[in-house]
Amino acid sequence: MKESLITLWTSLIVFFLPIQPLLLIIGGFIMLDTILGVTKAFVTKQKISSHKLSRVIFKMLVYQFVIILLYPIDVYIIGKSLFGYENFATKLGVFVLLFIESLSIEENVKALNKDRGFKYYFEKMLSTLKSAKKQITDVKKEL
Numbered sequence: 001m002k003e004s005l006i007t008l009w010t011s012l013i014v015f016f017l018p019i020q021p022l023l024l025i026i027g028g029f030i031m032l033d034t035i036l037g038v039t040k041a042f043v044t045k046q047k048i049s050s051h052k053l054s055r056v057i058f059k060m061l062v063y064q065f066v067i068i069l070l071y072p073i074d075v076y077i078i079g080k081s082l083f084g085y086e087n088f089a090t091k092l093g094v095f096v097l098l099f100i101e102s103l104s105i106e107e108n109v110k111a112l113n114k115d116r117g118f119k120y121y122f123e124k125m126l127s128t129l130k131s132a133k134k135q136i137t138d139v140k141k142e143l
Helices: 002-043 050-078 088-112 118-142
Strands: none
């Protein structure tokens, strides 16, 4: 009996091994959102309750479970490839969940940085790159 359980668990682990990076990415985004949320709570002097923090565990389990449920649909129903993309439904599910988490991360970043979100930092990065390109061009002209 014990050997059968070990074989079953090993088979499940091997079956879901291809989506391990996707599960880690989802988990990373959830942890980043949690860290930023706790930081925002400290900065804005909001109360942090164990109930709010326990929702992180629930969210992690639900998001991971959704991805784990989508993968067998890709493998057995869709046939692993749709529109030329391997594991299309699984990757689409990950994209949707990452988009949801990104919105939450954006809210936390804006709360921490006086309404300066990703757009502000993206524009700042572009202006820095443009000025660096101009400096490189100027140096090349001098040579």
